[in-house]
Amino acid sequence: MSLIGDLNSFSFADILQVLHTDKKSGVLIVEWDDMTVAYYIKEGEVVLARPVDKVFRVYADRDFAVLLTKLRLQDRALAETIKKFFLSRLDKRNGRFSFTQGFIKYPHDVPVFFSSEQLIMEAARHLTLEETERKISDELLIFEKMPDYEEKILKAKLTDKERKVLNLIDGRNTVKDIVEKSGLDKLTVYRTLYGLLSIGAIKRKKKPMKRRASISLDLLAKLIEKIKKL
Amino acid sequence: MSEEKQTKKIKIVISGPFAAGKTEFIKTVSEIEPVTTERKISHKEEKEKKATTTVAMDFGKIKIDNEHELYLFGTPGQARFNFMWEVLGEGALGVIVLVDSTDPTTFHEARRIINFFHSRYPIPMVIGANKQDLPNAWSPKDIAIALDISEDEGIPVIGLSAKNKEDVKKVLLALLEKIRENILEG
Numbered sequence: 001m002s003l004i005g006d007l008n009s010f011s012f013a014d015i016l017q018v019l020h021t022d023k024k025s026g027v028l029i030v031e032w033d034d035m036t037v038a039y040y041i042k043e044g045e046v047v048l049a050r051p052v053d054k055v056f057r058v059y060a061d062r063d064f065a066v067l068l069t070k071l072r073l074q075d076r077a078l079a080e081t082i083k084k085f086f087l088s089r090l091d092k093r094n095g096r097f098s099f100t101q102g103f104i105k106y107p108h109d110v111p112v113f114f115s116s117e118q119l120i121m122e123a124a125r126h127l128t129l130e131e132t133e134r135k136i137s138d139e140l141l142i143f144e145k146m147p148d149y150e151e152k153i154l155k156a157k158l159t160d161k162e163r164k165v166l167n168l169i170d171g172r173n174t175v176k177d178i179v180e181k182s183g184l185d186k187l188t189v190y191r192t193l194y195g196l197l198s199i200g201a202i203k204r205k206k207k208p209m210k211r212r213a214s215i216s217l218d219l220l221a222k223l224i225e226k227i228k229k230l
Numbered sequence: 231m232s233e234e235k236q237t238k239k240i241k242i243v244i245s246g247p248f249a250a251g252k253t254e255f256i257k258t259v260s261e262i263e264p265v266t267t268e269r270k271i272s273h274k275e276e277k278e279k280k281a282t283t284t285v286a287m288d289f290g291k292i293k294i295d296n297e298h299e300l301y302l303f304g305t306p307g308q309a310r311f312n313f314m315w316e317v318l319g320e321g322a323l324g325v326i327v328l329v330d331s332t333d334p335t336t337f338h339e340a341r342r343i344i345n346f347f348h349s350r351y352p353i354p355m356v357i358g359a360n361k362q363d364l365p366n367a368w369s370p371k372d373i374a375i376a377l378d379i380s381e382d383e384g385i386p387v388i389g390l391s392a393k394n395k396e397d398v399k400k401v402l403l404a405l406l407e408k409i410r411e412n413i414l415e416g
Contacts, residue, residue: 002366009335014376021375134338135378137345203380204345207352209412215240215323217413219298223240224406226294227399230259 003028003099011131012090013123015097017198020044020116026101027058032092037085040064040104045112046119048078049085064106079113086119090126117156117199124195132190135197136175142205143193144171149201156199158192165192171205238298242405243318244288245305245343246328247336251360251392252304253288255328258398260290260302315346324354324405328392329377331359331367337376344377344385354408355385358401363391384408 003018007030015028019041028039029052038058040048050071052058061067073081124132145166146152158166161184168178179189196202215223244252256264265288288304303318319325325347329340340357347355357377359370367389368376374387386404390397 003368003372004366005334010337010376014334018372018375022371135341137342138349140349141345197378204348204378204383206383207348209352209354209415214321215409215413217410219240219294220406220410220413222298223294223300224403224410226292226300227259227402227406230292230395230399 003097003101005097007095007097008093010097011123011127012086013120013127013195013198015099016044016046016116016120016123017200019099020120021200024099024101025104025106026099027104028097028099029055029058030089030095030097031055032089032095037089039086040106041099042106042110042112045116046082046086046114047106047110047112048073049081051085059100059103062104064104064110075111078111082114082119086114087122090123115155117152117201120198121156121158121162121195124191124198127191127194129187129190132187132194135194136190139176139179140174142171142174143169143197143202144205145169145202146200152199152201156195156201161188162192162195165189166196166201169193169196169202236297240294240298240300241303241318241322242300242402243303243305243322243325243347244328245315245318245325245347246358246360247330247339247343249333250328250330250336250340251358252328254392255326255358255360255398255401256288256290256302256304258392258395259292259402261293262291264288264290264304315343316350319347319351319353322351322353324356324409325351326356326358326401326405328358328360329373331361331370331373331389332364334368334376337373341377344379354405354412356401356405356408357385357387358392359387359389360392362389362397363393 023044025042028041030037036052036055038050038052039046061070153166164182164184165178168181173181175193179186182189244255246252253264290302292300294300305318306314327340327343330336344355359373361367370387370389379385379387388401388404390401392398
């Protein structure tokens with residue numbers, strides 16, 4: 001299965017959300033006009049970013065430990081690659097991405113200098129209001145915290161403003177309420193909600209299902225049988 | 231009184247972003263030639279994907295027995311016809327939201343549609359991850375994550391090709407099962 005798309009419509013926050021939630025391992029390639037970067041992903045965490053002149057070269061190095069030796073990279077330098085080739089490129093939209101799963105062999109002890117939660121939150125801080133409205137599409141939406149949200153928040157390294165937003169998420173406040181009660185600007189609130197949703201710290205509150213008596217169980221059974229026989 | 235007037239109509243809505251395969255889905259299982267309101271597309275980018283689009287609704291029909299018919303109503307995919315979601319959602323038994331699995335540019339629009347139906351008409355829902363037969367299709371599991379569908383939301387994401395009758399039946403049956411669960415819980 002592929003993960004292919006473009007950054008204009010599917011941001012870094014979105015891509016990392018998919019990779020992190022499913023703990024995928026492999027290589028994410030992003031091709032911009034000025035540069036192509038390979039992001040090495042181990043169990044959903046970005047462990048290395050490196051520019052490549054030709055995409056096929058990425059597939060020549062299948063052993064991550066050997067690759068690091070070849071690139072003469074010490075552990076501490078891995079963090080620098082992420083700063084230089086990930087964090088500094090969050091405002092660049094016109095890139096095509098593709099993720100190839102599983103072909104690279106990672107050692108068990110690859111250090112993670114920036115957690116995915118931290119990178120996703122940082123990516124969310126670069127979204128425009130229009131982009132945040134892709135997930136926060138209605139100011140009447142209500143969010144609630146996930147049971148394990150504290151663990152995720154700890155890794156995400158929230159700012160004081162983001163903590164303020166988090167504290168107002170209680171399963172009752174709407175997005176509009178959070179904007180009003182926090183005194184923060186709409187963009188900051190929307191970016192924070194987008195990031196928290198993407199790292200899985202919060203979720204939309206489920207509305208009770210509307211009960212409908214417009215069909216009986218007998219008629220439904222008949223309908224199921226009809227569909228099966230089509 | 232005509233036979234048509236005496237028949238009770240049961241409604242299921244087929245929604246989804248532009249070019250998700252809604253009309254195809256209905257065509258595949260409808261027992262009548264679906265009634266469509268397709269018009270030629272003028273927008274250049276959209277025209278690259280397909281030549282026509284639904285502007286009001288599509289509908290197909292499946293006869294259950296002499297007294298009941300299932301109507302499948304397809305909503306328009308273009309954002310400017312969103313007011314039709316409201317019209318078609320009223321009185322629906324459930325909704326199927328189709329997504330083009332090969333086009334992540336439409337995933338956020340799909341989530342917007344899910345949010346709409348959840349807030350206005352919280353009725354049983356199933357997501358159909360369409361075009362799974364094409365290369366570059368995202369898996370239903372990845373699409374569920376991209377759409378922020380948490381497990382406890384109880385919305386199944388099912389892979390399909392809307393051209394394949396068995397696949398379409400599978401999605402319809404999944405929705406009917408959600409409707410059955412809903413009745414039993416009630």
